[in-house]
Amino acid sequence: MRDVLFKSIWRSAALGSVAILLNGCGIMSWFHSSPGPKTPPPLSKGEKQVSFSTQWQARLYGLWPIHPYQGTDIAHQGRQIVVSDASGHLVSLNDAGRQQWIRSLVGKSARGATIAHGVVYTGTTAGEVFAFDAKNGHKLWSVQLTSEVLTPVVFADDHLLLQTVNGHLWALDPKDGKVQWTFSMNQPSLILRAVSTPTVHDGVVYAGFADGTLAALSLSTGAELWHARVAIAHGSNELARMVDVAARPIVADGQVFAAAYQGNLAAYTLQSGSQNWSVPMSVYLTPVWFKNHLFVAEADGVIAEIDPGSGSVLWRNTRLKGHAMTGLSSCGDDLLATDNGGYLYAFNPKSGHRIGQTRLSSSGIQSSPVCLANHQILALSDAGTLYRIKLAKR
Structure with missing residues (x-):
């Protein structure tokens, strides 16, 4: 229902x-x-510096709706690709797009799977976490948690990390799924249906929560090391007071960067959590650290580069303002983005200029572009078509 x-x-x-x-x-x-799909402004001949060519496309069957704020991760390792659909199927393909195996889950995997050390891990909306043999899809174990899983599973030093919709961060044993520790923050009464995927760096877990908090925890024990407020809720109603840290924290340049919806983009010291800078900005897609620079897609479709040392905006591309962006990543020398109109974009990271675009699908793209070797890209459409695209300079 x-x-x-x-x-x-x-x-x-x-x-x-x-x-x-x-x-x-x-x-x-x-x-x-989200805003209805829009046709982007055309590029002039002089602006077109990148071309896209489809290497293959694989039509997958099932339900593949895009939900606002909740893109699907494409798992890729070696020659294997794993995606999940909205009807509760986990699908493994080879690097030519041919299906290897398919498994049905209890519930659906809202954010996709993770491949680590020959095992595919995924959590579901029914609160169950599964582990499958990556080669044949044989189920190794499953465990029932107390609430809906809304992040991909993160494998880190013999721990599996994930967050559930009730504000809990879980650490599980990769061998059998047994709970190692849990951590939780107070939940506001109204939240986005998007939860921050934990990030691990030097034995510390950095995780964002729906109340606008970024927390640093010990990976081994789950003990809190520090927490900081990325955004403070304000406004006359619950909608205006939503400040979910939905984007995954980024650790780079000796700092941890975190972003909140209807809040701020901010940088913190790794050791103490003291704030280095904060910029008012509404962000729900994970920022991209690319060639020692920080890039963000704002909630209104604006793409920007941020100085990691000061938080100053170095450039801002407003040509796609009003578009619902569904992914941000990088490949080769280019910054990439996708939207709910089915478009894949390339930007010059130095200037912010749009240098290429192609419409992969008449439906939206529901994944951040995944960069492979030789400037090739994977992207998944709302219709359930997986594309492998070659990126080339014109």
Whole structure:
């Protein structure tokens, strides 16, 4: 019933917003219909510096709706690609796009799978975490948690890390899924249906929470080392007070960068969590650290470069303002982005100019572009087509 409601929210332009009470967890998860797909401004001949060519495309079957703020991760390791659909299927393909195996899950994997040391890990909306043999899809174990899993599983030094919709961060044993430790923060009454994927660096877990908090925890024990406020809720209603840290924290340049929806982009020292700088900015996609520079896609579709030392905006491209961006990444010398209109974009990271674009699908793209060897890219459409694209200079 809930899936039907989510689908109607997404497809109905007449609905501006809706809140849905999650069964048993006592909080409200927020969706609002993102801007309708838009056609981007055309590029002049002089601006076109990058071309895209399709190497192959694989049509996968199942349900593949894009939900606002919740893109799907494409897992890729060696010659294996693993994706998940919205009807609860986990699909493994080889690097030519041919299916190797498929498994049905209890619930659906909202954010995709993770491949680590020959094992595929994924969590589901039913609160279950699975481990499968990467070669044949044989189930190794499963474990039931207390709430809906809304992040990919992160493998780090004999720990599996993930977050659930009720504000809990879990560490599980990769061998059998047993709980090693848990950590939680107070949840506001209304949250985005997007949860920050934990980041691990030098034995420390950095995780964002729906109340606008960034926390640093010991990987081995889960003990809190420090926490900082990325954003402080303000406003006359619950919608205005939403400041979820939905983007994954980025550790680089001796700092940890965190971003909040309707909040700030900020940098903190790794050891103490003291704030180095903060810039008002609404962000839900994970920023990109690329060639010692920091790039962000703002919630309104604006792409920007931020000076990591001061937080100053070095350039801001507003040509796609009003577009619903679904991914941001890098490949080769270029910055890449995708949107819900089915477009793949390339930007010059030095100037911010758009230097290439192609429409992969008449439906949206629901994944950040994944960069492979030889300037090739994987992207997954809302219709369930997986594309392998070659990026070339003109």
